[in-house]
Amino acid sequence: MSYTIHEVAQKMGISTYSIRYYHDHGMLPFVQRDENNNRVFNDVDLEWLNIIVCLRATGMPVERIQHYLDLVQEGDSTVPERYEMMQAQQERTLSEISDLQNHLSTINFKVDHYAEIMKNHEPDSFVPSNLRDTTADQTA
Amino acid sequence: MSYTIHEVAQKMGISTYSIRYYHDHGMLPFVQRDENNNRVFNDVDLEWLNIIVCLRATGMPVERIQHYLDLVQEGDSTVPERYEMMQAQQERTLSEISDLQNHLSTINFKVDHYAEIMKNHEPDSFVPSNLRDTTADQTA
DNA sequence: GGGTTGCCTTCAAGTAGGTCGAAGGGGGTA
DNA sequence: TACCCCCTTCGACCTACTTGAAGGCAACCC
Numbered sequence: 311m312s313y314t315i316h317e318v319a320q321k322m323g324i325s326t327y328s329i330r331y332y333h334d335h336g337m338l339p340f341v342q343r344d345e346n347n348n349r350v351f352n353d354v355d356l357e358w359l360n361i362i363v364c365l366r367a368t369g370m371p372v373e374r375i376q377h378y379l380d381l382v383q384e385g386d387s388t389v390p391e392r393y394e395m396m397q398a399q400q401e402r403t404l405s406e407i408s409d410l411q412n413h414l415s416t417i418n419f420k421v422d423h424y425a426e427i428m429k430n431h432e433p434d435s436f437v438p439s440n441l442r443d444t445t446a447d448q449t450a
Numbered sequence: 451m452s453y454t455i456h457e458v459a460q461k462m463g464i465s466t467y468s469i470r471y472y473h474d475h476g477m478l479p480f481v482q483r484d485e486n487n488n489r490v491f492n493d494v495d496l497e498w499l500n501i502i503v504c505l506r507a508t509g510m511p512v513e514r515i516q517h518y519l520d521l522v523q524e525g526d527s528t529v530p531e532r533y534e535m536m537q538a539q540q541e542r543t544l545s546e547i548s549d550l551q552n553h554l555s556t557i558n559f560k561v562d563h564y565a566e567i568m569k570n571h572e573p574d575s576f577v578p579s580n581l582r583d584t585t586a587d588q589t590a
Numbered sequence: 591g592g593g594t595t596g597c598c599t600t601c602a603a604g605t606a607g608g609t610c611g612a613a614g615g616g617g618g619t620a
Numbered sequence: 621t622a623c624c625c626c627c628t629t630c631g632a633c634c635t636a637c638t639t640g641a642a643g644g645c646a647a648c649c650c
Binding site for chain 1: 598
């Protein structure tokens with residue numbers, strides 16, 4: 311199967327701009343061109359792109375991804391380094407998930423807090439700011 | 451209690467650059483200056499910064515955060531809009547956590563895969579790339 | 591066959607959110 | 621007085637896109 315850049319963009323949930331960016335920066339080394347110089351993607355390209363998207367989404371810089379993809383192309387002798395990279399990425403991602411969960415509970419608290427305020431007001435009865443009690447609202 | 455910009459940076463785990471950036475962009479409206487024009491932060495400023503860090507870390511653009519902070523200062527009449535903003539942020543964060551968890555399982559798979567390869571090799575016995583079996587390595 | 595639409599191309603410029611360096615000032619200590 | 625350290629502002633730089641301008645090629649319409 312072969313795909314246009316738009317099909318790939320839709321499939322992967324990223325923009326055509328990003329795909330061109332990755333390609334132009336050497337991260338999609340197997341992409342072909344058709345007779346009009348348009349990019350033509352196949353399933354292997356999609357797999358590579360999948361890796362790129364995964365690593366970018368978990369915060370790996372483009373330069374590191376380039377290095378990782380180079381290692382993949384160099385073969386099994388680079389497995390130990392790739393192993394270390396993926397382990398680092400694993401830890402990084404776990405800690406980012408945990409950070410996000412902490413932030414989420416802060417946000418949950420605010421949602422509940424605002425819901426509570428709204429429950430105690432009749433609809434359309436919010437007091438104007440010049441009349442409100444300012445002492446209790448420091449935590450927003 | 452009052453704090454220097456460095457103390458705040460350390461407390462919040464962000465750079466002094468970021469703090470100045472937020473201040474310069476009107477997101478820390480209460481920060482004072484001392485007689486030498488240095489920024490002086492108090493506990494209320496820390497609370498505001500905490501909100502900023504939380505919303506930024508969960509992907510809210512600076513402009514939206516500015517708007518949110520404006521709403522907070524306007525008082526209770528803006529509670530419904532703030533409620534909607536925090537609900538949106540809640541959903542966004544939940545879906546980002548879920549995305550990260552999916553990406554994490556891809557990474558876990560690679561870590562396990564590489565560990566498996568390394569287990570089946572004596573140390574320092576990785577084959578040079580020109581001798582390896584290239585057919586099985588498409589998924590990196 | 592000429593015009594329009596539409597998708598593609600490249601290259602350059604713009605953007606967000608910081609990050610950093612230069613230049614300079616104030617204050618404390620030796 | 622010299623030195624050090626931390627602060628300031630302002631402007632340049634950075635990453636990872638994002639967008640715009642200018643133009644090519646093909647397909648359809650009349």
